[in-house]
Amino acid sequence: MSSTAAAADDRKRKRMISNRESARRSRMRRQKLIGDLIAEKAALEGSIGEANQKLSGAWGRYSALKAENERLRAEKERLAExxxxxxxxxxxxxEIEVGGDGVPDFSADQAGFQNPWSDYFGVRSSSAQLVTDCF
Known part of the structure; x- marks a missing residue:
């Protein structure tokens, strides 16, 4: 072999080694990128799981509040009626007199009502008098 042929073979061999090293570095970069993407996917799936749990909890609270709101509206309507x-x-x-506390005063004969503690002839017994004195 001549020196030019040996030099050409040497360049060819160096280029082949360089290409192999470049391909190896390229495979390593690709493997690292795949590993990074797998880790990012796992992190994103974890945060999606957390978000789904929060959403599920919020939906449950919303449903409970909605049911309570409907119950309170129905009670409001019932109380208004x-x-x-x-x-x-x-x-x-x-004609019924209402006291300052908003409670009707039935202690005296008003509006044609009779006192339930008086007997038929309007004579009070002593026990009926004691009961009406308590009120």
Whole structure:
């Protein structure tokens, strides 16, 4: 072999070694990138799982609050109807005196009502007197 042929073979061999090293570095970079992507995928799946748990908890709280809100609305309607009925009764029997605490005073004969503790002839017994004195 001539020196030019030996030099060409030497260059060819060096280029082949360089190409192999470059391919090896390329494979290593690709493997590192794949490893990084796998780790990132696992981290993202973990954060998705946490977000799903938070969403599930928030949905449960929303459902509970919605049910409580519906129950309270129904109770509000029921109480409003009850208050309207009471107001109608009070308007019908407007002569009944209402005390400062908002409770009707039935201690005296008002609006044609009779005292339940008086007997038929209007004579009170001593026990009936004691009971009415307590109120």
């Amino acid at each position: 009850y208050a309207a009925n009471l107001n109608e009764v009070l308007a019908t029997y407007g």
